[in-house]
Amino acid sequence: MARIASTRLSRLLTGWSSEGPGPLPRRLADALRELAERGDVAGGSVLPSQRELALVLGVSRSTVTAAYGLLESEGWVESVRGSGSRLRGSGALDRYVAEGRLVSFNARSGGSGTADLSSGALPGLGAVAEAVGALTHGDLGDLLGDDGYHPYGIAALREGIAAYYRAAGVATEAEQILVTSGSQQAVWLVAQALVEPGDTVVVENPTYRGALEALRARGARVVPVGGDGADGAGAGPAELRRLCAHARPRLVYLQPTVHNPTGRTLDGAARREWRRVLADRELFAVEDTACAELALGDGEGDDATAPVPLVAGLPMASTVTVGTLSKLFWGGLRVGWVRSSPQVVARLAKIKTSVDLSCSVVDQLVAVRLLDRLPEARVRRRAGLRRQRDAAEALVRGAAPHWEWTRPAGGPALWVRIPGADTEALAQLARRHGVSVVPGAAFSPVDGFRDRLRLPYAHGTEALAAALPTLLECADRAAG
Secondary structure (H helix, E strand, O other), X not given: OOEOOHHHHHHHOOOOOOOOOOOHHHHHHHHHHHHHHHOOOOOOOEOOXXXXXHHHHOOOHHHHHHHHHHHHHOOOEEEEOXXXXXXXXXXXXXXXXXXXXXXXXXXXXXXXXXXXXXXXXXXXXXXXXXXXXXXXXXXXXXXXXXXXXXXXXXXXXXXXXXXXXXHOOOOXXXXXXXXXOHHHHHHHHHHHHHOOOOOEEEEEOOOOHHHHHHHHHOOOEEEEEOOOOHHHHHHHHHHHHHHHOOOOOOEEEEOXXXXXXXXXXXXXXXXXXXXXXXXXXXXXXXXXXXXXXXXXXXXXXXXXXXXXXXXXXXXXXXXXXXXXXXXXXXXXXXXXXXXXXXXXXXXXXXXXXXXXXXXXXXXXXXHHHHHOOHHHHHHHHHHHHHHHHHHHHHHHHHHOOOXXXXXXXXXXXEXXXXXXXXXXXXXXXXXXXXXXXXXXXXXXOOOOOOOEEEEEOOXXXXXXXXXXXXXXXXXXXXXO
């Protein structure tokens, strides 16, 4: 019988402690029953021990004991001697379920008592509204004469993205570009097209949550390398070499420029070492540059050009680069892309067509105009993020001088270490006090970094300032 990890179960249990009537054990029992009814937890799964679940949820063991007892009396839990408590299923399909990553998007209840630090998504730039307002009948032109379906993307945008790479010194043609609905769809398509169930996929540890979800949903065996510090990131290539001595990964997924969630960017030596091991072992590499345009740099001169992909010097047939305009300009602009060989692009396009036929032509026309405004958008976005990062660091340093982090080279958040605290329990406790945060283990394929917390500052520091007293109190309670 499969066991569900307490950390994964805690991330599926979103909102249970602050929603619904009745005492805490009743609410926990109802939340666990709903997971079974929806098929979010497969029927027959063995639940964590009462002590383990209590620790990760930040409640007393008696609360979990009572909740399990209620479920057993109602026929939803069966005690198996020597194996623990088994959750009965509802007959729903056995499938992989995301671990609450989008809860901040689909369950925003708002309210003056809620501080939402669960998302690092940025507010939109005014350039988006200006580009939309500037569209004319002439922009649509001949496009209105066909059916509006462009599986690979409209020609003007594919050429514009290719030119974006050429301007950075990377030879690229339009046929190497597939337009997607944001970078998340691009990562999902890569998982669907290039990974088979049981394949080994190497990722950095930690890494982007959306990539972990896409790979796990595909049935991949996800293997981590490296760590979240400068030394850990540099250790990744050596660990990959050792892994390749025993098993050949199907692909390697990397974020060398503005890594999510740490915000770090690899230096030249680390990039060369990654490129060397990928070439020596002839490995397929997927480089996700979704956050690369959010590199902060040190000021003037850093905003002039697009970031150069690490995989640019590797054979096109064995590389994929994922990019997007959604991070820099606005999440509501669902325009991303894949850069690869025409053969890989065709394979991805075939799968994409079966899902959504093609991306919105109007969004793509807006994106064409926004590509021309990249330099000014970089200057504005990066200047704002620098100010917000500096303010967030000063705020956290003043309120929690014992918390630790490495200054991010880019991105919208601090990756904070809270010594002695279990941030899974901290997140559960904080949610019961109106603060939503994401614990470090959510970004790890092996549930690591349980002393880390991602603290976004992209919307300014007001929400962070309001949340810090609660987070500090919950960190004390979650210590040990």
